[in-house]
Amino acid sequence: MMDASPLTSTILFHIGPIPISQAVVTTWGLMLVLPLGSWLLTRGLGREPGRLQAVLETVVVGILEQISEVAGKSARSLLPLLATLFLFIATANSTSILPGMEAPTARIETAAALAAVVFVSVHFYGIRARGLLGYLAGFAKPKLIMLPLNLLSEFTRTLSLTVRLFGNVMSGEFMIALVLALAGLFVPIPLMALELLLGLVQAYIFTVLAGVFIGAAINAQQQT
Amino acid sequence: MSFDWWTFGLQTVNFVILVWLLHRFLYKPVLRFVDARRADIDKEHAEAKRIQQEAQSELKRIHTARSETEAEREAVLAAARTEAEIQAAARLAQAENDAEELETQARKSLQAERDAAAGETRKIALDLGMDVARRLLQEVPADLRMATWLDRIENHMNALEPGKRDALLVGPASTGRLRVIGAIPLPKASMERWRERLIAILGDDLEIEFAHDPDLIAGVELHFPGAILHFSWRGTLNAMRVEMTADADAR
Numbered sequence: 053m054m055d056a057s058p059l060t061s062t063i064l065f066h067i068g069p070i071p072i073s074q075a076v077v078t079t080w081g082l083m084l085v086l087p088l089g090s091w092l093l094t095r096g097l098g099r100e101p102g103r104l105q106a107v108l109e110t111v112v113v114g115i116l117e118q119i120s121e122v123a124g125k126s127a128r129s130l131l132p133l134l135a136t137l138f139l140f141i142a143t144a145n146s147t148s149i150l151p152g153m154e155a156p157t158a159r160i161e162t163a164a165a166l167a168a169v170v171f172v173s174v175h176f177y178g179i180r181a182r183g184l185l186g187y188l189a190g191f192a193k194p195k196l197i198m199l200p201l202n203l204l205s206e207f208t209r210t211l212s213l214t215v216r217l218f219g220n221v222m223s224g225e226f227m228i229a230l231v232l233a234l235a236g237l238f239v240p241i242p243l244m245a246l247e248l249l250l251g252l253v254q255a256y257i258f259t260v261l262a263g264v265f266i267g268a269a270i271n272a273q274q275q276t
Numbered sequence: 277m278s279f280d281w282w283t284f285g286l287q288t289v290n291f292v293i294l295v296w297l298l299h300r301f302l303y304k305p306v307l308r309f310v311d312a313r314r315a316d317i318d319k320e321h322a323e324a325k326r327i328q329q330e331a332q333s334e335l336k337r338i339h340t341a342r343s344e345t346e347a348e349r350e351a352v353l354a355a356a357r358t359e360a361e362i363q364a365a366a367r368l369a370q371a372e373n374d375a376e377e378l379e380t381q382a383r384k385s386l387q388a389e390r391d392a393a394a395g396e397t398r399k400i401a402l403d404l405g406m407d408v409a410r411r412l413l414q415e416v417p418a419d420l421r422m423a424t425w426l427d428r429i430e431n432h433m434n435a436l437e438p439g440k441r442d443a444l445l446v447g448p449a450s451t452g453r454l455r456v457i458g459a460i461p462l463p464k465a466s467m468e469r470w471r472e473r474l475i476a477i478l479g480d481d482l483e484i485e486f487a488h489d490p491d492l493i494a495g496v497e498l499h500f501p502g503a504i505l506h507f508s509w510r511g512t513l514n515a516m517r518v519e520m521t522a523d524a525d526a527r
Contacts, residue, residue, distance in 0.1 A: 061280045073283045079290045083297065090302035097309050099316075105309075112306045131307075132299035140294055156287065161280050165287035 059222075061159050075156035082143055082156070115259075122260060123267035126177065130266060133173055137166065138259040141217065145251025148225050149244050155251070158225045163218035170262040171210040178269030187269070213261060220254050398520050406493055406513055413494050418460050425495045425507050426470060432505070433477045444500040445478065453483045455499040459492040459508060 061073040097105050115135045120127035123134075141157055148155040156162040178187040191202040224247040231243055413421060433441060445452045456470065471484050489497070495508030506512075 060278050061283050063280075070282050070286070071280065072286075073280060076283055076286045076290065079287060079294075083290055083294050086294065087297035087301045090298060094302060094305035097305055099309065099312065101309070101313075109306055109310055112303060113310060116307075132295050132303055135303060136291070136295045136298045139298065140291065159283065161283035162287045164279075165284050165291060168284075168288055169291055 059160070061161060062154075073159070073161070074154055075159040075162050078144070078147055078153060079156045079162065082140065082147070086139060086143065118260070119263050122263035124271055126181070126267065126270050130177070130263065133169070134259050134263050134266075137170075137262055138255050141166070141255035141258055142252050145221055145254060146248055148221070148228070148247060148251075155221050155225060157217055157254075158222040160214065160218045160222075163214045163221075166217070166258070167210045167213040170213060170265060171206070173262070174206075174265045174269045177266050181270040190269075209261075209265065213258060217254055217258050220250060224250055395521065399517070402513060402517055402520075406509070409509060410493050413459075418463060419466055421460065421494060422458060422462060422466060422470075422496070426473060429496070429498065429505075429507055430473060430477060432507070441478070444503050444505075445482065446502050452479070452481050453485075453501060454478070455485055455487060456496055457487045457489050457492065457499065458496045459488065459490060459494050461488045462486055 061075060063071040063073050064077055065072050093104060093108055096102075097108075101109060112131075112135065115138060116127055116131055119130055119134050123130050144157045144162070145155050147153045148158065157166075175187070178190070181187075182190065192199045193202075224243075228243050228247060445454075454474065456474070462470065467486050470486070474484060475482055492508035492510045493513070495506075495511070497508055497511070498505040
C-alpha cells in the first residue's frame, strides 16, 4: 500500500543518524528468507536427487545456462552475482502482492544500488579479464573518437537499468494501488498476477542485460 | 522525487551481503552436488568409453584372430589336400604294384602248378609206360629178351678204345671181377653163353657172376671194378626223365 508519493522512500525508523526505509527493511526480510530458505532446502541434498532437489538444481543450472549464453566461459564466476540479481529482483518484485508491503525495487535507491553493483562488476570483471590497460583501451575502440561515447554509454546504460527496473515496478504498484482504491478489494487481482509476471520479466531482463554488459567487458575483443 | 543516499548505500551493501549469503547457502551446495554428479557421469562416461574401446579392441582382435584362423585353416586344408593327393597317388601306385605283383605271382603260381601238373602227368606217363613195358616184356621169352642186350653190349665194348675198356676192369682191389645184373634171372644156358661172349670181349681172366634186379625192367647193368655200364630200360627211362625234367625247367 502506498501511503505517500511513490517517488519517495518511506522511512520507518532510524538507527542513529541512519534512516531505515521500508525498502531496506523489506530487503532485510528477503536477506533473511532467501538464505534461510536456501539453507533449509540445501540441507538435505544428496547424490540421488529428490523432487525438491531436482527443482532446485534445475533453477540453479538453468540460470547458469542462461548466463553461459550471454557471458560464455565466465558464467561460473558470474553465477553468484547474476543469479542473486535474478532471485532478489524476482522475489522483491513479488513482495508487492503481500498486504502492507512494497517492493524494494519500486524504489529508485534499490534499483540504482543494483545498477551500481552491475556498473562496478562490469569494470571489475573487465579489468580482471583483460588487465587495466587492455580494458581501458577497449573504450577507444573501434576509433579513438568513440571514447567519449563509450564512456557516456557506461553511465547511460546503468541509468537505463535503474530507470527501467524502477519505472516498471513502481508503475505496476502504482496502477494496482489506484485500481484498488477506485474499484475495490478483488478487482486488481488480475493486475497483481500480471504484475507478478512482469516482475519475473523485469528480473530476467535486468539479469540478462547485466550478463551482457559484463560478458561484453570480459570478451570485448571477440565482440569487436 | 528525492533520492535517499542512505537507502542507496544500505541496499548496495545488503545486496552484496545477499550475494555472499546465497553463494554460501544456495549456489555452492547445489553446484557441489551437480558437479559431483557430473563428475560421476563423466567418470561413467569415460568408463563406458574405455569399455567401448576395449570392446572394439577385443572385437578387432577377434576379427584378426578369426582371419588368422581362417588363413591357418585354409593352409591346413590345402596341406591336407596336397598330402591326401600325394598319399592317394602313392597308394594307387602301391595298389597297382601290388596288383601287378599279385598277378605275376598268380601267373607264376599258375605256371608252376601247370608245370607241376605236367611233370606229374609225365611221371605218371613214364610210370605207366614202364608198367606197360614191363608187362609186355613178360610176354617175351627170357632168352630172347636178354639176347638183344648181349649184342648191344658187344657192339658197345667193341666200339670202346682199348685203353678205356681196360680201365673198366681196373678197380680199387685190382681184381678183374664183373657183376652182371639182369632184369630177370638168366637160365643157366644163357648164363654160359653170356660168360663166353663177355670173356671173348674182355679177356679170360675175368671173374663173372650173375644177379638180377626186377627194377631194371629190361636189360642189364655191368658192374666193373672201376665203373658201371647201364644197358637197361631203367637207365634209359631215368635218362629220359632227367631230360624231360630239364626240358620242363627250361620252359
